[in-house]
Amino acid sequence: MSETNLCNYQDRLFERVCSIETLQAAFKSVRKNRGAPGIDGVSVEEFEERLSEELVRLKGELESWTYKPSPVRRVEIPKPQGGIRLLGIPTVKDRVVHGALKAMLEPIWDPLFSESSYGFRPGRNQRQAVLAAQTIVKSGKEYVVDIDLSRFFDRIHHDRLIYRLGTVISDKRVLRLIGIILRSGIMKDGLVTLSTEGSVQGSPLSPLLSNVVLDELDKELESRGLSFCRFADDCNIFVASAKAGERVMKSVTGFIEKQLKLVVNQQKSKVALSRHVKFLGITIVAATLAISVQSMGRAMDKVRELTPRGTHLSIENTVERINSWYVGWASYYKMTQYPAQLHVVEAHIRRRLRARLFSQQKRRRHLYEKLVKRGVKPGKAVVAYSNRNWWSLSISGAAHTAYRNHWFIHILGLKVVSDRKLPGWFNLNTYIKLT
Numbered sequence: 103m104s105e106t107n108l109c110n111y112q113d114r115l116f117e118r119v120c121s122i123e124t125l126q127a128a129f130k131s132v133r134k135n136r137g138a139p140g141i142d143g144v145s146v147e148e149f150e151e152r153l154s155e156e157l158v159r160l161k162g163e164l165e166s167w168t169y170k171p172s173p174v175r176r177v178e179i180p181k182p183q184g185g186i187r188l189l190g191i192p193t194v195k196d197r198v199v200h201g202a203l204k205a206m207l208e209p210i211w212d213p214l215f216s217e218s219s220y221g222f223r224p225g226r227n228q229r230q231a232v233l234a235a236q237t238i239v240k241s242g243k244e245y246v247v248d249i250d251l252s253r254f255f256d257r258i259h260h261d262r263l264i265y266r267l268g269t270v271i272s273d274k275r276v277l278r279l280i281g282i283i284l285r286s287g288i289m290k291d292g293l294v295t296l297s298t299e300g301s302v303q304g305s306p307l308s309p310l311l312s313n314v315v316l317d318e319l320d321k322e323l324e325s326r327g328l329s330f331c332r333f334a335d336d337c338n339i340f341v342a343s344a345k346a347g348e349r350v351m352k353s354v355t356g357f358i359e360k361q362l363k364l365v366v367n368q369q370k371s372k373v374a375l376s377r378h379v380k381f382l383g384i385t386i387v388a389a390t391l392a393i394s395v396q397s398m399g400r401a402m403d404k405v406r407e408l409t410p411r412g413t414h415l416s417i418e419n420t421v422e423r424i425n426s427w428y429v430g431w432a433s434y435y436k437m438t439q440y441p442a443q444l445h446v447v448e449a450h451i452r453r454r455l456r457a458r459l460f461s462q463q464k465r466r467r468h469l470y471e472k473l474v475k476r477g478v479k480p481g482k483a484v485v486a487y488s489n490r491n492w493w494s495l496s497i498s499g500a501a502h503t504a505y506r507n508h509w510f511i512h513i514l515g516l517k518v519v520s521d522r523k524l525p526g527w528f529n530l531n532t533y534i535k536l537t
Contacts (some may be wrong), residue, residue: 112210116275120164125157128201131306140193141175141289149194160195164279171196173287173294174302183188188256190288190302200307203280208310210270215313216320221334222309227510228333228382229437232391235331235338239376240389243340244331246379249354250370254335255308256300258315259363261283263301266314283307300366309334315362315464322357331381338381347373371408383435390439401431401447409454417459418514424451425517432519444519451516476504 117126137452139145149156154333163169181187192200212223222229251257260281268277284301287294301308312334318508323330323339328350330339339354341347351373355366372379376386380394393401408424415423428451432444463469478500485500489529495501510516 112272115206115271115273116279118208119276119279120161122157122161124202124205125160125198126153127219128155128198128205128306129157131201131205132197132353135306137197137304138175138191140191140196141172142193142195144194146437156195157198160198166201167198169279170280171199171283171286173289174304174314176264176288176290177304179345186305188253190304190480192286192302192305195396196283196286197306198277200283200305203276204307207271207276211310211314211317214270215317216324216332218324218330219313219317219320219332221336222313231331231333232382232384232437235340235376235381236386236389236391239341239386241329243342244376245341245344245356246374246376246381247338247339247341247347247350247373248374248379248381249339249351249358249359250367251335252365252367254364255303255312258299258301258311260297260299263315266318280307280311289507292530315520318362319354319358323354326486332381336382338379339377344373364375384437387440391437392440393435393438393443397435398443398446402450404431405447405450405454409451409458411458411461413458417455420455420458421510421514421516429517432517436519452505452507452510453496454460455510455516456501457492458506460495460501461492463522471503473500478503 129150133150136146160169172193172195174192174196177189177191179187179189183198208224218234220226220228220234228250251442263284264277265283267280268274271277278335283305285297287296288302289295301311316332316335316337319337320332328339328341330337332338339347341350351371355371358364358366377388379385381395383394383397385392385394392495404427407422408427409420413420428447432447436444438444457461460469463472470483470486473486480505482500485495485498490498
């Protein structure tokens with residue numbers, strides 16, 4: 103956007119934020135993303151029932167400066183690696199305002215962001231970030247400066263953020279409105295805590311604000327001529343040697359903590375070869391993409407969660423639940439250049455289902471009869487009378503004959519990503535060399 107066009111766009115920017123058209127478009131985005139009610143208990147559906155009335159009232163409150171955002175509802179989400187992630191749920195009305203601001207500010211700010219920034223931006227995604235990182239590693243920069251920001255969203259410095267926004271946004275009323283939103287407070291267990299720093303994860307506006315904050319880091323890295331990829335607060339800097347990496351780690355950490363007023367988690371930050379670092383769930387091994395060990399472990403945990411023992415769900419319903427998760431998970435991780443990893447997950451799913459089918463037989467005799475009925479020769483079906491438990495039996499030849507892979511796919515409708523055969527059985531701990 104040229105300087106002239108930018109000035110024209112920013113003319114009466116506050117009025118554009120408050121317009122019914124902008125608020126209507128913002129509500130459509132809120133409705134698409136769904137989400138739970140805020141502290142007022144009003145759902146998206148209830149808000150929509152009186153949408154015209156609500157938007158007219160909201161427009162009036164914004165223009166008269168009587169609008170007062172409600173404190174966000176605090177929600178604690180367990181992290182896969184341990185600890186908790188603090189999320190906040192604004193009311194639907196407040197989410198509409200946040201969405202309106204995002205819609206007006208994004209066209210101004212996004213063209214200014216770094217080409218190495220991929221998170222929460224139109225037309226950019228995680229896959230692009232990973233492929234860009236792979237290209238850098240292929241160029242010879244195999245060492246990664248992996249910087250972990252401790253509680254980034256909770257520690258965003260309000261004054262620095264508003265100042266940074268003000269270097270581009272000329273309408274002071276928009277800055278004032280953002281300041282009011284940032285200080286709206288947090289409600290937990292009925293008590294409201296004032297917000298003196300941070301931007302709530304869960305707000306439609308927060309991703310854009312986070313990019314505004316970290317764009318300052320991007321510009322610093324670019325000025326130093328460093329190669330990097332950033333997705334939200336996940337930033338990897340690539341260098342040619344461990345010594346250079348340690349030097350960059352020290353200087354960049356100083357910039358982040360002194361200039362940006364953020365905190366680097368020293369325990370989680372490190373300098374290492376790319377094969378020892380995960381970026382957006384992917385590890386770059388010998389310049390090729392592999393699903394990280396941590397992501398594979400979480401996938402196995404998810405399969406166990408979806409196929410519990412003693413469940414009342416039918417096998418068909420269980421497969422539906424697995425499909426709803428696996429299709430989305432695999433569509434992202436299909437970028438792996440080690441297809442065996444996807445086979446490992448799919449084989450684990452089928453084994454869990456075979457064990458489930460075996461456990462549904464009340465007696466060993468019933469299992470024997472079931473196996474024979476499904477085409478297993480009696481001499482092989484006698485494995486049902488062995489002392490092996492269901493999990494052990496689920497990998498037997500009889501189990502694979504009775505419930506072949508194509509039965510799960512074509513009869514039960516189990517989704518798979520790859521149909522290439524594996525050269526024998528894989529050990530999950532050794533299928534990829536990380537040392």
